[in-house]
Amino acid sequence: MSTTANPTHGEASVEETLRLFRECFRALGDNIARVLVGKREAIDLTLICLLSGGHLLVEDVPGTGKTTLARALAASLDASWQRVQFTPDLLPSDITGVSMYRQTSGTFEFLPGPVFAHIVIGDEINRASPKTQSAMLEVMEEGRVTVDGVPHAVPRPFMVVATQNPVDMSGTYPLPEAQLDRFLMRVSLGYPDRASEVAVASGMGGAPSVETLPVIATARHVEEFTALARHRVAAIAPVVDYAVDLARLTRESEHTRLGAGPRGSVALVRAARVRAASLxxxxxxxxxxxxLAAPILTHRLLLTPDAELAGVTAADVLADVLARVPVPRPAPNRNHT
Known part of the structure; x- marks a missing residue:
């Protein structure tokens, strides 16, 4: 796909802008799939998260392609990116940056950290201490960091793609609920099927490396497509009500201490607009x-101790919620919101 199209000019019809959106979405997915075999569903979810203006948490065991997914996304965009390897001795200032006194000028100069990029890859985020993890809260929510009382805005668009190993592995710290809620989605890649694993192990197909992937779109295109989905894809009242009811019912489940908050229902509607545009x-x-309910809501649910002892999972709670909330069948002539 050409990266010279401008999808949001006023003279373009809705049909034309949606066509450009769909083509770019497909081209980005095809590009990433060249290095991440057999994971198209996870790739599409990653792109939906990007174009929703959200952050992504990729959770799985080592060796399943978590970092490859994040790097391939960054390589497919003509945008700045930085990678942070989270370790137990990493300090908050190692991420956000520091103010340094310059004797020659007699002033303080801010030295930005790696968080000042369009895409920030946080590798194994749950290996850092909770104090360092919390350094990401402000920038993920507000798109800025405050150092010595001075706010510094990060580039737009801005996306954190964080990877983490399962919390029961040694050397990990569970992410706090407040930080989990900042991630629009959580996805798991899982092991590849046998055919895909054989193809990768044998080098069949001459799969390229991440470094050789071509650029498909620019940071400006991401901003334009995000605005397109948010402002030109309609979500009528019954559909919005459905998303809100799903989130609210997770709070009422006997198996949860904490359900999905309003940020969850907002994320559902926002991401649903992007999915619709991609189709x-x-x-x-x-x-x-x-x-989109599972990748957006399950990581926001905190189960009761009794539920955990009984082997109930967040996926079980969501499955029950989905079964209990009626799927609306809105009339096509209803007013849009």
Whole structure:
């Protein structure tokens, strides 16, 4: 796909802008799939998260391609990116930056940290201490960091793609609930199927490396497509109500101490708009919301001790919620919101 198109000019029709959106989405997915075999669903979710203006948490065991996914996304965009390897001795200032006194000028100069990039890859984020993890809270929510009382804005668009190993592995610190809520989605890659693993192990198909991937889109295109989905893809009232009801019912489950808050329902609607646009639609269907419920809501649920002892999982709670909330069938002539 050409990176010279401008999808949001006023003279372009809705149909044309949606066509450009769909083509770019598909081209980005195809590009990443060249180095991440057999994981198209996770790739599409990553792109939905990017174009929703959200952050992504990729959780899985070592060796499943978590970092490859993040690096391939960064390589596919003509945008700045930085990688932070989270370790137990990493300090908050190692991420955000520091103010340094310059004797020659007699002033303090801010030296930005690696968080000042369009895409920040946080590798094994749960190996850092909780204090260092919390350094990401402000920038993920507000798009800025405050050092010595002075705010510093990060580039736009801004996305954190964090990877983490399962919390029961040694040397890990569970992410606090407040930080988990900042991630729009959590996805797991899982091991590849046998055919894909054989192909990778044998080098079949001459798969390229991340470093050789071509650039598909620019940071400006990401901003334009994000605005397109947010402002030109309609979500009618019954569909928004459906997303809100799903989030609210997770709070009422007997198995949860903490359910999905308002940020969860907002994320559902926002991401559903992007999914609809990626399929060439100018309106959200309940199926868009339902398809995104698991990656958006499950990591926001905190189970009760009794539920954990009984082997109940967040996925079980969400499955029950999805079964209990009726899927709306709105009339096509209803007013949009």
């Amino acid at each position: 060439g639609r100018g309106h959200v269907l309940p199926e868009d919301v339902k398809a």
